[in-house]
Amino acid sequence: MTKKQILGLIVVLILSGVLGYGMLTSGHNWAYSDFAAYIMQARSIIDGDLTGFIFHNTVTVLESDVPVGPIAYPWGYPLLLAPVLALMGISTLSMKLLNILFYLLFLLCLFFLLRKRLSYFDSLALMAIFAFNPVFLNAQDSILSDIVFLFFSTFALFLIDRQDAVPSSNGSGYARWILIGGMMFAAFFVRTNGLLLLPTLIAYEIFLLVKGKMDFVEIKKNILLLATPYLVFFALWILTSLIFPDGQASHLSLYENFRLSQLWPYLLFYLNLGQSFFAEIAYAQVLYGIFCLFFLAGIFRKFKENILFILYFVLTLLLYISWPALQGIRFLFPIIPVFIYLAAQGFGAVLSFMTERTSKIFQLFYRGVLIYLALAFFVISGQGALGNLASEREIHGPFDEVAIELFDYVKKNLPEDSLIIFFKPRIMRLMTGRDSILVLTCENLEHGDYVVINKKWEDMGQIAPEEITSCPIGLEKIYNNRRFVVYQIETIP
The missing domain is CATH 3.40.190 (D-Maltodextrin-Binding Protein; domain 2)
Structure with missing residues (x-):
């Protein structure tokens, strides 16, 4: 990239960080009480009393009229919170800074993921839409694992996408596959549905084999190399299981309430929920509909090129529609970047059917929409940040x-x-x-x-x-x- 391009990337990242920090409150809301469990798990790590947390939270979960959560969440996010808690105590503002850091890392990862197949302008514009999006920036005000998981899951996809089908078995080849295994585990260690990255990678490699991009001779030569990410993943899983007690399995008991009849209405719910990404903008439904059309074009016209992302999108959506309880927009965070990326790919596919003159006009209009979205999101988030600062970051909740x-x-x-x-x-x-x-x-x-x-x-x-x-x-x-x-x-x- 040129110096101007690097400068543009840095400016967007700085503005996103400033907006995100401006939208942080000094307390927490009541609605997402999961934050309390995360903090208590972090405190148990500091105190070396993991079993004590499990004991007391078991009382809360099992003796309540309805489950209020799992006995323990995955320990990755509490482990990240622990140093902040040890240094600053229960300072909600300090703990929320983790969200800003990991969101900036996600934006950087997203840019380079997009840049592999899109122009610099389109990649930066799409990244800016996320950088200034009020839904994602508001999510940084909650002490939850969503933003951290968004980074790890996106980074794992980025690494898999950048890896050769059968890389060389030298030191750097092994290092890259070790990193892939590590990032897949990191995603799983933060949120249980990070486990979906494993079948995504398996299905992706099977697809490459079927399409002739891998062959059995190469597989035999590099069997240990290809097994490396899985070995790393399970080695880390075993190691952490010896250190941290399990409790998230209690959440799986909710599957007792699964009904086959829920699949279709739940699918419609989540498909409709996707428009919340544009919710603060006028004509959000129209914009969402247009992106959906491009998304479908990206799937059908660029299927082979995007099979990795399609697999992850579909598996994640299948998980959500089979989960007995409906969730909000934050659960779609990991696949919204995939949706936007495939929509951008679909736009390119549509352009290929047009004449040169028509394609230039259409591309100009498309880029105008991207600029409009980025600027509109920037203004909305800026107003939110200014209003929050004017109220001295106050919020009604358990810390007022x-x-x-x-x-x-x-x-x-x-x-x-x-x-x-x-x-x-x-x-x-x-x-x-x-x-x-x-x-x-x-x-x-x-x-x-x-x-x-x-x-x-x-x-x-x-x-x-x-x-x-x-x-x-x-x-x-x-x-x-x-x-x-x-x-x-x-x-x-």
């Missing part, structure tokens, strides 16, 4: 003063062995050190010692504030502030 008052009361006045019923039990455990469970029915209130009701929480997750005193069980109000009320549950002799 009203919630902190509640947690301070619990820590000072309730016994350490108390079992507290709360609508976000993992947050209660993080903030107070008391075991906590989720209860949704009056008859199960007797399982706890205290029940804390959020008077302003209208979503599901607790007995309604106006109904709690009607439950046929003795309740004594012992604390009240403008958002929370605490009742002691009277034990029945």
Whole structure:
């Protein structure tokens, strides 16, 4: 690349980092309470008490009316959080900086992945759409594994795409395949669905074999080399299994609720959810529809060239539609770059059918759309960042003063062995050190010692504030502030 091209890339990365930092709040929202489990897992790593975390979180998960999450998430993200937690304590702003770092790494990886087949301008413009996209930038304000996984999964695809079908068996050849195995494992160690990278690679190599880009003679000569990424992956899996206790398997029990009838409506749900990428823009549905048409053209006209990405896209989508619980746009993060990339490839395929004059006009219009999207996203994200800074990064959640008052009361006045019923039990455990469970029915209130009701929480997750005193069980109000009320549950002799 020329110096001007490198400068353009750096400018986009800097602007993305500035916007992302400007959109970070100083606390956290209530909705994604997974963050509490991640922080507690990180703390258990620092304290060397992994089994202690598993014990207490097992109480929360198994004794709640409905599962609030797995007994343990994959340990990769907590392992990244641990140094920040050790140095800064529970500083949400500090922990969110990890998201900015890994998102910038993702953008850099995305640019070079695109650049292999697209022009510099198209690659930079598409990267800028992600760099300034408010959906992805807002996601950096949550202490969740989505952004970190986005980088590792994209980087693993990038490495596989750049690798020769049968590379030379010299030192550098082995090093590249070792790195592929390491990155596939890193993705899996952060999010369980990173395991999909293994069948993606297997299916990709089978495709190359069938199409004659690999032959059995070469395979026999390089069998150890070709097995290297799998050996690395499973070696790391075994090693980490000896160190970190498993708990994510408890999440798989949700598959008991799988129904074959869910596949079609869930597919429609996720296909429609993809338009959220453009949600902040006028005519989002129209733009999404156009990109979908190009996406289909990219699949059918560039199938062989893009089989690696198509395989990963399809396997990921199959996982999501078979998962019993619907998820939000953040679960589509790993395949949205694939969608946009294949759409760009589809545009190139459409151009090949046009006359030179028509193709130039069409390309000018296409690039105008890319510039419009990048600028519109930049303005929307910029306004969001300025508004956030103007409000001094405030956010209503478990770290605001009203919630902190509640947690301070619990820590000072309730016994350490108390079992507290709360609508976000993992947050209660993080903030107070008391075991906590989720209860949704009056008859199960007797399982706890205290029940804390959020008077302003209208979503599901607790007995309604106006109904709690009607439950046929003795309740004594012992604390009240403008958002929370605490009742002691009277034990029945």
